[in-house]
Amino acid sequence: MSITDARARNAKPNDKDYKVTDERGLYLLVKTNGSKLWRYKYRFSGKERTLAMGAYPEISLKEARSKRDEARRLLDEGKDPSLEKQIQKALNISKYENNFEAVGREWYEVKLTGKSESHRSRSLRMLEKELFPYLGIRPVSDITAPELLTILRRIEKRGVVDTAHRAKQTAGQVFLYAIQVGRATDPAANQNGTLRLKETTHHRTITIPVEVGLLMLAMDAYNGTPIFRAALKLMPLTAVAFIISAAKSSNS
Secondary structure, three states: OOOOHHHHHHOOOOOOOEEEEOOOOEEEEEOOOOOEEEEEEEEEOOEEEEEEEEEEOOOOHHHHHHHHHHHHHHHHOOOOHHHHHHHHHHHHHHHHHOEHHHHHHHHHHHHOOOOOHHHHHHHHHHHHHHHHHHHOOOEHHHOOHHHHHHHHHHHHOOOOHHHHHHHHHHHHHHHHHHHHOOOOOOOOOOOOOOOOOOOOOOOOOOOOHHHHHHHHHHHHHOOOOHHHHHHHHHHHHHHHHHHHHHHHHHHO
């Protein structure tokens, strides 16, 4: 005798757990505490097994039968429904742990350690303000180029084109890290030319001696990475050498 929705709904708990059977291995297990659980009994590799398929009424009779039919399809393919359920659960957990925010914060801790505090602060602000609110919960491996472009265009429409380009660069670094650790591809790689060009600001050349002195002091006080500090100290020396060389050439 197959189950009807009314029969499932009206099943009352007894002193012991009991089954209300349906067709082709599906049954409703009625517990002494009043809970009602869908179960599917099947055989795989000669052994009897049971697949849990949720509770009634959260899972309706129609849904339970659909789950049973899917389990039967897997059996026809030589697969164990219980094992397939465990695999899918593991994949879902893996996707959750590998969402964009989780990978982005991991990138921030791994790749930006040792960088200047200003660079770390800018990068974290870019992630938390511009990227996490829209991509944070998305599995990093599922994010597509059009999806990322939609986020970048939203930033661009606010009139902050430079911010959109920096967001693209930051997202690209997160995706590159995800690729390096085997967790994604890079949807930012093919975004060249999709955003408006950044506005270029030209700064006047410093020619007043006092301003040159202030620039030298600022360069000396810069607290960035050793490579950039060394480059800043080298720039005035190469500039002086170039000026001397040019003067000699003009006098010869």
